[in-house]
Amino acid sequence: MNSSDWEKELEKVAREISAENFSAILSAEDLERLRIRFLGRKGSLTELLRSIKDLSIEERKLLAPKAQKIKSQLESQIAARIEEIEKLRFEKDINSQSLDLTLPPLSPLRGRFHPLTQMQNQMAHILGLMGFSWAEGPLIEDDEHNFTALNIPEHHSARDMLDTFYVEGSKVMRTHTSPVQIRAMRQKKPPFRIISPGRVFRHEAIDATHSAVFHQVEGLYVDKNVSFADLKGTLEEFLKALFGPEIKVRFRPSYFPFTEPSAEVDLSCLFCSGTGVGKDRHPCGICKKTGFIEILGAGMVHPNVFKAVGYDPEIWSGFAFGIGVERIAMLKWQIKDIRDFYQNDVRFLSQFKDAELPLFA
Numbered sequence: 001m002n003s004s005d006w007e008k009e010l011e012k013v014a015r016e017i018s019a020e021n022f023s024a025i026l027s028a029e030d031l032e033r034l035r036i037r038f039l040g041r042k043g044s045l046t047e048l049l050r051s052i053k054d055l056s057i058e059e060r061k062l063l064a065p066k067a068q069k070i071k072s073q074l075e076s077q078i079a080a081r082i083e084e085i086e087k088l089r090f091e092k093d094i095n096s097q098s099l100d101l102t103l104p105p106l107s108p109l110r111g112r113f114h115p116l117t118q119m120q121n122q123m124a125h126i127l128g129l130m131g132f133s134w135a136e137g138p139l140i141e142d143d144e145h146n147f148t149a150l151n152i153p154e155h156h157s158a159r160d161m162l163d164t165f166y167v168e169g170s171k172v173m174r175t176h177t178s179p180v181q182i183r184a185m186r187q188k189k190p191p192f193r194i195i196s197p198g199r200v201f202r203h204e205a206i207d208a209t210h211s212a213v214f215h216q217v218e219g220l221y222v223d224k225n226v227s228f229a230d231l232k233g234t235l236e237e238f239l240k241a242l243f244g245p246e247i248k249v250r251f252r253p254s255y256f257p258f259t260e261p262s263a264e265v266d267l268s269c270l271f272c273s274g275t276g277v278g279k280d281r282h283p284c285g286i287c288k289k290t291g292f293i294e295i296l297g298a299g300m301v302h303p304n305v306f307k308a309v310g311y312d313p314e315i316w317s318g319f320a321f322g323i324g325v326e327r328i329a330m331l332k333w334q335i336k337d338i339r340d341f342y343q344n345d346v347r348f349l350s351q352f353k354d355a356e357l358p359l360f361a
């Protein structure tokens, strides 16, 4: 094709395009058919543009911009028509449906933190004000961190206290947050205070007060001359900040391999105000008439634990504690079944309106 034939051909295509009545095209399919006719791989304009390579450079310089202009005009006509077709279709849809504009809208659900997260944050907040900083460790632990370094050697009967999920080899799902003590001590130089909130796992039968997955907040303070009085004072202050000054705290001698001496700490039962008798005048089933509920384990860091992390127990001393988050939350909000926390029933969860952080002036 010589250049004048080519130009004639272009004018012919342009005439064909202007002969099209775009506003008469009512469907996206028809519009697409038109596009393919001119701009498809074998479309007339496409083929013409392809054959421009047979012309000389000068002829191309002259004709190519003309052809490009026709092409881009067509493209924008098509795009504009697509929009109009969409709009027409939408209007048609709207008009064919009857809308009840009097129907009240669904109010959007507001997200909030899970009650256990709220409780954990509240605990961390109080302990943070007391100088404890946040530390974390893995959920899948090795035997060494979960047991051995915590003075629980292999074949020691203390391992039976903790119903362990074994993963593979020497890996376990951590049975408590205490392994984070080991990690923190190996990472840091004393003195320091850390808490480690997180999930723990025990192979347990599930009932109203037991879950195979639950949460603890571990605390550890290492310094010179730390005494049991420091431990008592810290925990009492913490519990009063959390539950109010009227609660009673009770320390009972206990045993943990990684602390000596060890204690279990009880809180006066908030269901019966420590009386052992419920509001219905029946014996309180929550504290089993004792007026107290066990909420945490604690003690002075055992010298063997210090040795396992390379601290000299003649120089360093410390206390540690492990608090059950569910226990605390159940007491605080008078929840009778631990399973409520995990069923994710919005009727339950939505009652916990992002807990106010305790005032601590």
Ligand code: PHE
Residues within 6 Å of the ligand: 175, 176, 177, 178, 256, 259, 296, 297, 298, 299, 320, 321, 322, 323
């Ligand atoms: N790790 C213990 C448990 O899970 C709790 C604890 C922590 C006790 C720290 C003493 C010191 O039962």
